[in-house]
Amino acid sequence: MDTAGMRVLVAGAGVTGRSVTTALTGLGAEVTVTDGNAERLAELDGLGATLVPGLTEPPEGTSLVVTSPGWRPGAPLLAAAAARGVEVIGDVELAWRISRDLDRPPAWLAVTGTNGKTTTVGMLESMLRAGGVDAVACGNVGFAVLDAVLAGHEALAVELSSFQLHWSSTLAPTASVVLNVAEDHLDWHGGFDAYAEAKGTIHAHSATVVHNAGDATSVRLAGEHAPEGAARVGFRLDTPRPGELGVVEDLLVDRAFVADPAHHAEELATLADVRPAGPHNVANALAAAALARAYGVGTEAVAQGLRAFRPGAHRAVEVAELGGVRYINDSKATNPHAAVGSLLAHPSVVWIAGGLLKGASVEELVATVAGRLRGVVLLGADADVIAAAVARHAPDVPVKRLGPGDHEPMTSAVSAARALAQPGDAVLLAPAAASLDMFRDYAARGDAFAAAVAALRGQHERDGG
Secondary structure: OOOOOOEEEEEOOOHHHHHHHHHHHHOOOEEEEEOOOHHHHHOOOOOOOEEOOOOOOOOOOOOEEEEOOOOOOOOHHHHHHHHOOOEEEEHHHHHHHHHHOOOOOOEEEEEEOOOOHHHHHHHHHHHHHHOOOOEEEEEOOOOOHHHHHHOOOOEEEEEOOHHHHHOOOOOOOOEEEEOOOOOOOHHHHOOHHHHHHHHHHHHOOOOEEEEEOOOHHHHHHHHHHOOOOOEEEEEOOOOOOOOEEEEEOOEEEEOOOOOOOOOOOEEEEEHHHOOOOOHHHHHHHHHHHHHHHHHOOOHHHHHHHHHHOOOOOOOOEEEEEEOOEEEEEOOOOOOHHHHHHHHOOOOOEEEEEOOEOOOOOOHHHHHHHHHHEEEEEEOOOOHHHHHHHHHHHOOOOOEEEOOOOOOOHHHHHHHHHHHHOOOOOEEEEOOOOEOOOOOOOHHHHHHHHHHHHHHHHHHHHHOOO
16 A cells, blocks of 8 residues: 555544554645544644644545544445545554565454454454464554554454444454344444444454354354455354364363364363353353464463453453452443343352443343343433343342432442342443443443442441441
């Protein structure tokens, strides 16, 4: 990709826009950046780009538009570019094209799915490093993939959102996986089918296509998008078939990357090596192992990597154990599909939930976990929706709904959960909903939970507990 002298328009001046602008100006492109937020745009002053607020058409001579992933395809600027025949790509596609021109292009191991992406790329990064590979987790995980490419790493564990994949066309990973697909971001894509299709394009040019045998959409997308000649690998939470990774008793085993898959399996790790615990994270570990094995990582490195891995903040993190009750922060469970995986990791739960469901249904979630619920504490805009589902599927479970008069709702929620919990229970913040009705983001919500538990712990210690 010859960027020297190329006239490029960067749409969006946020984190992605800064990364793209810095890279392109450094490679000699003539860059214009636009954003509807003039203050945010001004923060890019000094990067060598022309800053123009609120453009609705590309400047004359523009040969490429690089959009931030959150911009919708129907945005006037992007629609105008397409109408003029100007190619529109995202930062991931740009990073891929630039990486191909490096003397030593990195291998891309690409992960998408509705839930579990960040945990999976973290596990994958840890496995690769345990195998002696210079690897880094990047992409939607917080470290821009373009920055990771230019840093010169040997292998990239890349988390990709459906937005990023929509704006990618030639990405050809060494291996790719769609972990799972459930309703999310339907407003952006216009419906579930378009959302799933965007996820599936991760496989379009992949050398090894990995699917979740327990998720029908993941299986379908692998079948529809795997290129001719690509290796096909599955993973499942029970005994694996030839060509799959799976679980036998308490062992994670490989029947795909072995000499004789029909008659032979290799031990990768134990269930105890997987943290956080729970079926959804075992699935994430198997997906990460499949990608690592596709890259050539040995079995011992898979186990070492899992043991070394530490989950990110607000992802099933145990905050405290007080009086035999464990308090767990999974604020990142921002949709029902994520919440059900979190809840299934615990046999007896006092569930703190609620927020903005964004139209998602919680019926299947509540029906699935009803037998595990000791009590439910609800807060946020859609608390009544969840309460109605609990009344239908778990009518004997006590429910506490916090009203708008609660001055510090998370403190009240933790206090209410404590009253419902018994020794051996888990008090679990797994909201199944977005946070923006009450908190800045899911991290602020998780921090509020941790602070409330810390205050409870202080009281517990003062009382001689």
